[in-house]
Amino acid sequence: MQIEKIRGHQTDQLFKAVLELKDLEECYEFFDDLCTISEIQSLAQRFEVAHLLRLKKTYETIKKETGASTATISRVRRCFDYGNDTYDKMLGRLYPDEKPFQAK
16 A cells, blocks of 8 residues: 555644545635645546546546546546545545446
């Protein structure tokens, strides 16, 4: 697992702060202070790529809809195949009526 590569005091502090956010507005404010617009957009794009992969969209469709490169799409796909299953877990919480991702 790659989790151990990022684990540490600073990361714990950051993640604990995220868990303390009370609502969407507070989340926007926190991330606006913490990240550049580009960083936030990049994270949001990856999450949307994950959602579209979960919906079985093609790379070409995902590229058109999100503007993500094929390298980004491939990276997110690898997370589905070899990661911690958290994209699928979080998308399942946001969209409980959708089917979970299943690798081919």
